[in-house]
Amino acid sequence: MNLILLYQEDFTGSRRVRLQGRRCEHAREVLKASNGRTLQVGLLNGKVGSGTVVSTSEQNLELDVLLEGEPPPPLPLTIILALPRPKVFKRVLQGLSAMGVKRIILLNSWRVDKSYWQSPALEPHAIREQLILGLEQSRDTILPSVERQPRFKPFVEDTLPAIVAGTCALVAHPLAERPCPAEIKRPVTLAIGPEGGFTAYEIEEMTAAGLSPVHLGQRPLRVETAVPALIGRLLSPS
Amino acid sequence: MNLILLYQEDFTGSRRVRLQGRRCEHAREVLKASNGRTLQVGLLNGKVGSGTVVSTSEQNLELDVLLEGEPPPPLPLTIILALPRPKVFKRVLQGLSAMGVKRIILLNSWRVDKSYWQSPALEPHAIREQLILGLEQSRDTILPSVERQPRFKPFVEDTLPAIVAGTCALVAHPLAERPCPAEIKRPVTLAIGPEGGFTAYEIEEMTAAGLSPVHLGQRPLRVETAVPALIGRLLSPS
Structure with missing residues (x-):
């Protein structure tokens, strides 16, 4: 997972997403995401950008995301x-x-x-x-x-x-x-x-x-x- | 298995080989080899050619082989x-x-x-x-x-x-x-x-x-x- 793919339903605010399950586990266990860390993210069928970890718990990972880039050309x-x-x-x-x-x-x-x-x-x-x-x-x-x-x-x-x-x-x-x-x-x-x-x-x-x-x-x-x-x-x- | 690979120890005569185990099963079950059928064979680190089935049993498959061709170029x-x-x-x-x-x-x-x-x-x-x-x-x-x-x-x-x-x-x-x-x-x-x-x-x-x-x-x-x-x-x- 070189990019965490986001879905509209992950958004809890205009720039705030909450991850659970597989993506949350991957971010925590493989990427060792802790508060302040920046992860590569992208919105399904949309732009790519970065997500800064703002909170972590056993079940959740919250990111502040900025989506400004284009995905690689098809x-x-x-x-x-x-x-x-x-x-x-x-x-x-x-x-x-x-x-x-x-x-x-x-x-x-x-x-x-x-x-x-x-x-x-x-x-x-x-x-x-x-x-x-x-x-x-x-x-x-x-x-x-x-x-x-x-x-x-x-x-x-x-x-x-x-x-x-x-x-x-x-x-x-x-x-x-x-x-x-x-x-x-x-x-x-x-x-x-x-x-x-x-x-x-x-x-x-x-x-x-x-x-x-x-x-x-x-x-x-x-x-x-x-x-x-x-x-x-x-x-x-x- | 598009070619049955043979080893020196399979030979029971100058042109006769006996197969057992995985290759025998594959020839029987996948290739539906019966007496008279010709299969593609090759000798490990040697030539390729054909093997005509001369006898089949539960455990063995005997082939009469002719090895005259070159394997594909490396x-x-x-x-x-x-x-x-x-x-x-x-x-x-x-x-x-x-x-x-x-x-x-x-x-x-x-x-x-x-x-x-x-x-x-x-x-x-x-x-x-x-x-x-x-x-x-x-x-x-x-x-x-x-x-x-x-x-x-x-x-x-x-x-x-x-x-x-x-x-x-x-x-x-x-x-x-x-x-x-x-x-x-x-x-x-x-x-x-x-x-x-x-x-x-x-x-x-x-x-x-x-x-x-x-x-x-x-x-x-x-x-x-x-x-x-x-x-x-x-x-x-x-």
């Missing part, structure tokens, strides 16, 4: 992710949020186990929990959106072309001929398949929707490795 | 990693092995908790287990080397300059002025700090040893995200 990248198995999904989601991806589309695919769509990890509060952890890690405040697309064909044929328009649109595919480009200076749409990859038919459909298949070498990688590897490659840090 | 990258906490270390190690890194140096740093060096995750068999999982994932056979350098200063001052020589040498540092370059076509030495980063003194010492500080944007990332992001960025897939 990544101009939309990710379309074949739904991974739940345990992996949680970690990947947190990583996407930390890297600054703001639009995440979960897609069905032939090799996605149908049971994954019923996982508790997909419930809104579970998704939000991982996104928040990612924001706290990377000192961001802007909550990403997560959409579900459990039907491959209608999504790819009817919705994907409009998402792709005007972007550098890529689908990661170990059998592609072209290596994945690096450091793209314009918005990117990136599709990443399940363990085992998209099927040939799925790649064909995505190609028809405007995505170019690209590879990252001949090694099949786990989703949790491939996702940051591709994003780290594509991004253009300023 | 990444020309030496990684110097501030020792992460044990749970993260395991995952990162497996990912490094899967991505094709062949030399991994574990380094101490001010922000590395001393207890991490006593973790069972650092025992040779535990390290080997994660490396093997990475090789099986990426259809590789060449076991990476893992060195421990629990003393920062003597390593950086006396040993590091020779490792760095002739390579593009970088240290990931969120406060660096220069963004991390992409798609480097020559050997790379890459140092990655602990959660919280290397200290200013450590960055100074590494700079003196020939490494250039580079950043990947202003977001602090977890080690398990930063490692594949940096490697995916630097590599030059052919």
